[in-house]
Amino acid sequence: EPEVTQTPSHQVTQMGQEVILRCVPISNHLYFYWYRQILGQKVEFLVSFYNNEISEKSEIFDDQFSVERPDGSNFTLKIRSTKLEDSAMYFCASSELVQEETQYFGPGTRLLVL
Amino acid sequence: KQEVTQIPAALSVPEGENLVLNCSFTDSAIYNLQWFRQDPGKGLTSLLLIQSSQREQTSGRLNASLDKSSGRSTLYIAASQPGDSATYLCAVQTGANNLFFGTGTRLTVIP
Numbered sequence: 001e002p003e004v005t006q007t008p009s010h011q012v013t014q015m016g017q018e019v020i021l022r023c024v025p026i027s028n029h030l031y032f033y034w035y036r037q038i039l040g041q042k043v044e045f046l047v048s049f050y051n052n053e054i055s056e057k058s059e060i061f062d063d064q065f066s067v068e069r070p071d072g073s074n075f076t077l078k079i080r081s082t083k084l085e086d087s088a089m090y091f092c093a094s095s096e097l098v099q100e101e102t103q104y105f106g107p108g109t110r111l112l113v114l
Numbered sequence: 115k116q117e118v119t120q121i122p123a124a125l126s127v128p129e130g131e132n133l134v135l136n137c138s139f140t141d142s143a144i145y146n147l148q149w150f151r152q153d154p155g156k157g158l159t160s161l162l163l164i165q166s167s168q169r170e171q172t173s174g175r176l177n178a179s180l181d182k183s184s185g186r187s188t189l190y191i192a193a194s195q196p197g198d199s200a201t202y203l204c205a206v207q208t209g210a211n212n213l214f215f216g217t218g219t220r221l222t223v224i225p
Contacts, residue, residue, distance in 0.1 A: 031211065033211070033212070035213075041217075042118075042215045042216065042217050042218075043158070043203065043205070043213075043215040044215070045212035045213060045214070048211035048212060050211075055211055056211045056212055058212065091157060091158065093158075101163075102148065102160050102163045103148070103160070103213060104160060105150070105157045105158040105159075105160070106157055107156060107157035108156070108157045110155075
């Protein structure tokens with residue numbers, strides 16, 4: 001069964017460093033998403049992406065964040081200058097269409113900022 | 115802003131029992147509601163999706179209901195098994211692309 005994959009599974013970085021989290025969505029899906037979950041808190045929406053551009057973003061997704069689809073399979077989330085409060089589990093998701101469609105989640109990348 | 119609440123926060127039941135998990139949301143203008151399972155340190159596994167026009171969905175031992183007007187959904191698990199132990203999350207999709215998640219119910223099924 002097709003699934004969303006994410007790399008790396010864990011990343012430790014120093015405050016102020018740039019990190020890139022990678023995702024491979026399900027191949028025939030058109031909509032891609034990033035969510036994050038700070039330990040003990042709700043899963044929160046960051047951004048959605050369609051047709052090579054951002055279609056929606058939350059207040060969390062500020063200028064420090066960017067997304068890109070560099071090729072036909074990968075979808076990346078970049079954090080330019082990490083802060084301590086960026087430590088969280090980051091989930092990538094994809095869906096075939098946007099509304100009334102199941103979003104399929106990857107296993108997540110656990111980011112720890114020291 | 116949409117707020118999603120799940121009650122109870124944690125639940126322990128003996129194996130074989132039927133159980134109900136509750137989810138409520140503040141804005142009834144939703145496109146769909148999705149139930150997920152999350153195992154410790156792992157990703158989210160989609161269990162059921164209910165469109166806004168539907169009242170319930172069933173998959174195996176799971177049955178989810180939706181009452182959009184009152185802002186409520188329930189997830190019914192029949193004949194619970196130890197393998198059902200996990201955190202169950204509900205999420206609603208509104209006019210935007212994103213899902214609003216609840217804080218989850220941590221279920222423990224005792225053998």
